Amino acid sequence: MNGVFTPNDGAVTPVLRVIANRAANVASVLAILLAFFGMLATSGCIGYAGNPAATSRDGLHLTPNAIDFGSVGVGSNANQPVIVGNRGSKKVTLTNISATGSEFSITGFSGPAVLQPGQTLKLTAGFAPTSAGQVSGNISVTTSSQGPAMMATLKGKGATSLLSATPSPVNFGNVSEGSPSTQTLKLSNEGAESVVITSVSASGKDFSVSGVTTPQTLTPKQSVTLTAKFDPSSGGAETGNISVAASGGAVEIGLSGVGIAPSVQLVPSTTAVAFGDVTVGKTVTQQVTLKSAGNSNADISNITVSGSGYSFGGISPPMKLDPSQSAVLTLNFDPKTVGNLPGTVTIYSNAPNSPLKIGLSGDGTTTDQPAVELKWEQSPSPNIVGYYVYRSVKSGSSFSRLNSQPDSGTSYTDNTVASGKTYIYVVTAVDSKSVQSANSSPITVSIPAN
Numbered sequence: 001m002n003g004v005f006t007p008n009d010g011a012v013t014p015v016l017r018v019i020a021n022r023a024a025n026v027a028s029v030l031a032i033l034l035a036f037f038g039m040l041a042t043s044g045c046i047g048y049a050g051n052p053a054a055t056s057r058d059g060l061h062l063t064p065n066a067i068d069f070g071s072v073g074v075g076s077n078a079n080q081p082v083i084v085g086n087r088g089s090k091k092v093t094l095t096n097i098s099a100t101g102s103e104f105s106i107t108g109f110s111g112p113a114v115l116q117p118g119q120t121l122k123l124t125a126g127f128a129p130t131s132a133g134q135v136s137g138n139i140s141v142t143t144s145s146q147g148p149a150m151m152a153t154l155k156g157k158g159a160t161s162l163l164s165a166t167p168s169p170v171n172f173g174n175v176s177e178g179s180p181s182t183q184t185l186k187l188s189n190e191g192a193e194s195v196v197i198t199s200v201s202a203s204g205k206d207f208s209v210s211g212v213t214t215p216q217t218l219t220p221k222q223s224v225t226l227t228a229k230f231d232p233s234s235g236g237a238e239t240g241n242i243s244v245a246a247s248g249g250a251v252e253i254g255l256s257g258v259g260i261a262p263s264v265q266l267v268p269s270t271t272a273v274a275f276g277d278v279t280v281g282k283t284v285t286q287q288v289t290l291k292s293a294g295n296s297n298a299d300i301s302n303i304t305v306s307g308s309g310y311s312f313g314g315i316s317p318p319m320k321l322d323p324s325q326s327a328v329l330t331l332n333f334d335p336k337t338v339g340n341l342p343g344t345v346t347i348y349s350n351a352p353n354s355p356l357k358i359g360l361s362g363d364g365t366t367t368d369q370p371a372v373e374l375k376w377e378q379s380p381s382p383n384i385v386g387y388y389v390y391r392s393v394k395s396g397s398s399f400s401r402l403n404s405q406p407d408s409g410t411s412y413t414d415n416t417v418a419s420g421k422t423y424i425y426v427v428t429a430v431d432s433k434s435v436q437s438a439n440s441s442p443i444t445v446s447i448p449a450n
Helices: 012-021 023-036
Strands: 060-063 066-073 077-084 093-101 104-107 113-115 120-127 135-141 146-157 162-164 170-176 182-190 193-205 205-208 214-218 223-230 236-246 249-260 267-268 271-280 284-292 298-306 308-311 319-321 326-335 343-349 356-365 372-375 383-394 409-412 422-431 442-446
Touching: 023 077, 060 104, 060 146, 066 077, 066 120, 077 093, 077 113, 093 104, 093 120, 104 135, 104 267, 113 120, 162 236, 162 249, 170 223, 182 249, 193 205, 205 236, 205 326, 214 223, 223 236, 223 249, 236 383, 267 343, 267 356, 271 284, 271 326, 284 319, 298 308, 298 326, 308 343, 319 326, 326 343, 326 356, 372 422, 383 409, 409 422
Parallel strands: 066 146, 170 249, 271 356
Antiparallel strands: 060 077, 077 120, 093 113, 093 135, 104 120, 135 146, 162 182, 182 223, 193 214, 193 236, 205 223, 236 249, 267 284, 284 326, 298 319, 298 343, 308 326, 343 356, 372 409, 383 422, 422 442
């Protein structure tokens, strides 16, 4: 301090004597003087019991003489300033300053100290509760001249919190390098006391956490949202933690995940499409399903088709397929000439098998070759990848499968029938595990004789 209470011009002493002699004005005038010279600079949460300061016979002054720390979380601590000043005309030797009560402390005094008139000593009172409940204590100041000179009272309440995290622990599962994954967590105060979150941090080289600006107070039943992130920089299993430090205790949330190397796969439902005989001037359509089967996006950049009479639709490059996502490529055959007409669909992507080629075959014909066009309703079962078409020449005989690969569409043209014959057809649905459904209801078709 600046020694403002040391007489330096003879004018201060009469004022102090007047204040001391006018008991009715002691408290108000003293408070004004102390506030002006910074002697009452204490935290706004301090509570006072009685006078805000205590003065001994030799002029030793303790500010404040009562501190209430309020509620402090178990395992946390709170501090308040305390000032010891010499307001007398003689020096005072401080021999000891201590705090009673195991959860209270006083720091800033390292041994015998001499306070000249007008000098002050700044100390810090601390409260670190180890259990819940109201506790009290004292600050004792001892001088060489008169032993225990003064005392300040201390009190505070230890509070416990029930801070919980949902979900906990957090498992990100398999995450591709370069494709970070996030999960949302909720921190809730389930206790009856407010909780102050002082810090939130994540450990583990590829884990992070965001969403909370500390310090943040949660009242009872209040919650706050955190976002945990796993961004693997290499392959392999990783673990970490989110550490939440708060009044009343800490919370640890386990983190785990597996980094996997990026893999791009683009898989077609078939690599060969046969249209059979198609009369010139007519159009036959078939479909091919393209699936992203890797753990990273498959980017289709371009599709081209070669061969007379062939065209495609259904997909407009560029197109991005997320992992497990599919797209249906529609292939059309509209022959303009007679004869065998081969073709190729070429698909360009970021997959290792690029360019992916699908062979096309078909024959253009000029005569109206008999044909049976079958149509059916799409199966409502999940994971259906296509349909098989079976044919029999008479009731009770075995069926022969007409298509070597399941057709993804809901129609089929049988160009291998003969005039004057009767055929029986059934259809089965095929799922992704190549398991077939039961036969559909049969349908009988009679081909007229020429």
